[in-house]
Amino acid sequence: MENMKAIRRIRAMLVDIDYRVKEKFTQIILLMKGKGRMFRLYDRYEPYFYLDAQTERIHSLLAVVARDSTDSRKTARATRIEPVKKTLGGRERELLKVYCTYPYEVPILRSAFGKYPAYEHRILFTRRYLIDHELVPLKTAVLEVDSKRYVQKVISIEDEFIPFKTVSFDIETYNPMGAPRIDKDPVIMVSYAFDNEKDNESGMLTFRDCGKKSFVQVKKNEKEVIESFSGLIIGADLLVGYNSTLFDIPYLTDRSKAIGAHFYLGRDKKPPKVQKRGNRTKIRLTGRVHIDVYPILRFLSTIGAVKLSRYTLEEAYREIIGSQKLMVKRLAIHAMWDDDGERAKLAEYSRMDSTAVLEIFRKILPIEIEISRVTKTPLSDASISLAGQLVEFELMNASQEANVIIPNIPSAEEVAERTRNPIQGAYVKVPVPGVYDNIAVFDFRGLYPSIIISHNVDPYTRNCGCCGAGEVHVSPTGARFCKKQVGLVPKTLRRLIERRNKVKDAMKRALSLLGKETQFCQMAKSAVCLQSKHPETFGERENEEVALLAARNQVLKILNNSFYGYLAYPRSRWYSRECGESVTAWGRKYIQDTIAEAEKEGFNVLYGDTDSLFLLLGSKTEKDALDFMKKVNTGLPGTMELELEGFFPRGVFVSKKGAGEKGARKKYALISKEGKIKIRGFELVRRDWSAIAKQTQIAVLDAILKEGSKEKAVKLVQDTIKRLEDGKVPLDELVIYTQITKDPKRYEIMSPELSAAKKAIQRGVPLQKGSVIGFVITRNGKSISEKAEPIEFAKDYDPGYYVDHQIVPSVLKILEELNVTEDELKGKGKQKNLGDFFF
Structure with missing residues (x-):
């Protein structure tokens, strides 16, 4: 009864996750955001992996005390082993689930049990926890916790997002030699901008007079500037910078050591920790989250959500916000600092850097929120993830739901072997160079995702054994895929596509209520820059709702379009050469069949590439083109569909260098009926x-x-x-x-x-x-x-x-x-x- 009184309900949003090794167990640390500041909750969680061994071996395996091959002081022992039913390689199997006390014991035990095949032994411990539990990052949960703040039960998960208290920052360094030298060149300015509910509060810390600027706080010296900044951000949930992972934070850290300053960014008043995630670097802070906008923009540019030719803060601000920020010459910073007349301008420049970072972050936050939610990835990891990793996270979550073993990471030898023979790509009918009138452009809606779903393409539906010779999907390469049991990959992909369709419907309804239906097409294509050029479009609440829907649509689109690439990626857990070859072979077949059908109907096919088709109308009408599209769609399987992109009055196609009469692939320009020019290549x-x-x-x-x-x-x-x-x-x-x-x-x-x-x-x-x-x-x-x-x-x-x-x-x-x-x-x-x- 006394224990029951200690249980209480709380409502909070999961922001980040970490763990620490205690004396007799591993403690999960959950960073939560309530209506006020961030706080921690805890959970107990046992590391585990799977062995393909007989039940009779449990007793002998439990007796093994293994030692780390690189550190003999580290030992590992299984705490319990139990037989479980799991789907492995498309078939249900009985495996052994091996538990231990600490995450570092997993690789030691896996090595000690080396004669037995092992699975799921190389999954990040915090990701393992999220896979196995209901909690979803950046969604609000109602939880029961005990008096020591350990989670006892998850009552519900809701879509509510609790806003963060955010501060952006930027530093300027003295640089008489061009590049600042840690042992000699001070941090001369630290600027910041708080994202408050009503307005921004921005300012700058320095140790020289800057012309009586009201936003400037002048400290005694560099040491006081750095220490003051550490104290300034005490109430912030998010600390946001631009290339701050590789420059600002490392320079502040190293410079503080050089001058004896107490520099910290976490709530524990300790220096930042640097963590590696593959080839990506992450800064971990205690009690708050660091976000670097720079790698986010590189990712968004790669997948086409933003268009940047360079990744400078100035270019990003101009492209995303639509304004020009104050500029100074980088190599002139030291001279401006030494010039009493120029220092005020340098102060304005420094402050504007921080406000620019904050404005950009506001625009990209919705898409980062949805990446976190959709793939169950903490915000700090979502901000440094690539498209293939997001697909992997989603398939991991789906595997757990379906009780399927997650495939292992390939060895270096496997990766090398997979890389030697690249998969044949798409079919291209190159255009004859020239200027053309009256062009109809069609494309297959999500061609590769549609092929994967329609033909049940999955590494574990190949050569299933349950379907007869005439009952399977046979690809143009001869690969055979099951028709009876839907594979994990097509099942997951279908679910994501259905979710996206629901999101698009919700966007249309929201815009319809606001009388903004015509903006749907623009918003469906990109969640970034949505409000930068049309800030007056919606009210504040509607703005947030529609922006999140647009972001969710964009994230689901990214995931859907990345599945094929992930199947064919040599380092993928779900890599399958047969699947990759089959998808592109079916793609070539459908585009070639459609070209042949168009020519049969009397159209002149100007250009075809992967999933797109360009027809010259000539004497044909737009109705003829639409009738052709309908005819093609009646013969397509499953979810495949040919769509009209548009009718274009004129277009120019150019030749490839050294190709003579042949045109270049993806190098053309079209003008729409509305006068908008579409340029490719x-x-x-x-x-x-x-x-x-x-x-x-x-x-x-x-x-x-x-x-x-x-x-x-x-x-x-x-x-x-x-x-x-x-x-x-x-x-x-x-x-x-x-x-x-x-x-x-x-x-x-x-x-x-x-x-x-x-x-x-x-x-x-x-x-x-x-x-x-x-x-x-x-x-x-x-x-x-x-x-x-x-x-x-x-x-x-x-x-x-x-x-x-x-x-x-x-x-x-x-x-x-x-x-x-x-x-x-x-x-x-x-x-x-x-x-x-x-x-």
Whole structure:
């Protein structure tokens, strides 16, 4: 009775999870968010794995005391072993479930029991807990807990999200040598921005006067600045930075050691901990969560949710928020700090960095919330996960629900073997280069996911044995898949697609109530930037609801479209070459069959690629095209469906370099009836093309597609060339950005980017593998590499280079389809009338 009185109910949201080893058990630590601050709950949880061994072996296995091969002081012993029924390889089997006390014992026991096949012995302990329990990160739970805050029972899980108290931050360092030196160069400014309910509170800590700025707190010295920042964030739940994992936090940590400052970011007042997740790095704080926006944007850019050619804070802010933030030259920071007149501007710049990070974070938070919820992944891990990992997390959760053994991580030898022979890709019918009118574009809705579901493609439905010769799905490669028992992969994928359809319906209903139905298509494509350009669209509550729905839709889309890639990924737990080959083979079959059917119906097929089909209407009508689509759909299996993307009045398709009469894959531009230009494969989002080349290219496409004017397009190019030759183009429009893919010191061939990188390093700019170097081709030097100068140090530019290697190449392939030559672009040839070529 006394124990019952100690039980109480609480309502809180799971934010993060960790564990610690106690004297006789392993304690799970659950970081929860209530209506006030964060707090901890606890649980007891036993590590375990599975052995494929006979029940008779239980007694002898329990007697084994194993020692760690690398540390003889560590021993391990199974606390209990029980026989269980699990599905393994598509069939139900009896396995042994081996329990122990501590997570580190699992690999020791697995090694000691090495003669028996083992399963689920390499699953992160905290993920194992989430797989086995009802709790879902960033969903609110009603729980029963005892007086020591141990969870006794989960009463319910609800979708309610409890808002965080968030603070963003950024640091500036003294840098007379370009790169700051930990032993010599101080942290001169620490800026911050709090996300309050009513308004933002931003400020900056420093130790020199900054012109009486109201947001500036001037401390005695660097040590006091760092320690004041640690105390400043005491009430925050989330600490958000930009590249803070690799720069800000490590520099603050190391600099604090150098000057004897007490630096901490967690509620335990201890330094941050660095953890590795594969090739990703994570900063763990006690009592709050650190989020780095930088890797999130890289991931979102990779999957197409945002479009960034560079990952600087300035570019991200411009693209996502739609505004320009205050800029200063990085290498001038130390000089601005030493200049009493310039220090105030540096303070404004520093503060704006923090507010910019916070604004960007607000836009991407909904999608991070939904990644956490859908895949049962803590926010700190969701922010550094890749698409394949999210698929793996979802399949792990589904395996537990279905009582299926999770496949093991492949060995290095298995990965190497899988990598040797790549899987044949999609079918492509390349276009004949040219400018075309009246194009109908169709695509198969989720082609690869549809194939997986419709044909039950799964590593464990192959050669099932339960279906007769004529009762199986036979792929074009000859692989056979069961028709009777649905595999885990297609079952999970179907469930996700059904969830997404429900979310899309909910979005439509919400928008309908608000009278904003026309915005559905835009919102369904991206949850990011949703409110940046139309902040007046909804009220605050509706804003949050619709943004979360749009984010959930985007996350489910990411997952659905990533299943095929995960099946074919050599490091995947669910890798299957036969599955990967079958999916692409069926894909080639369906697109080729559809092309043949279109030609049979009298359409001229312009282009086909993977899951898309471009038809020239010619004398056909739009109704004829829609009737063709309906006819194709009547013959498709399962969930497969051909959809109309749209009718486009005009499009331009260019040739591939050295391909002669053949067109390039995924390199075209179309204009819709509404006047919007859709561009694929051109230089607009490439880093290694200057801004002026990109601007010229889009202007040329605009002139051709919107106005049908070759003359205007040619004049645009000629005017740009003249501006270049007259020296009237600003240097910032001429910067070429290239990512350094190797250690700059190990490059053997002297390329322009390497030359610029070496010059930057010599001047103290920190560059390494993965860094992006921005450079301008100047007049100083003989070769292009010699002329490459980092943008920070460039004084002039070589107009001949930009004409011959940037402007002309960016537009020539387009204008060649109108019989325009390079000489004509340079003002040396005679132009013909557009009507001779266009209509």
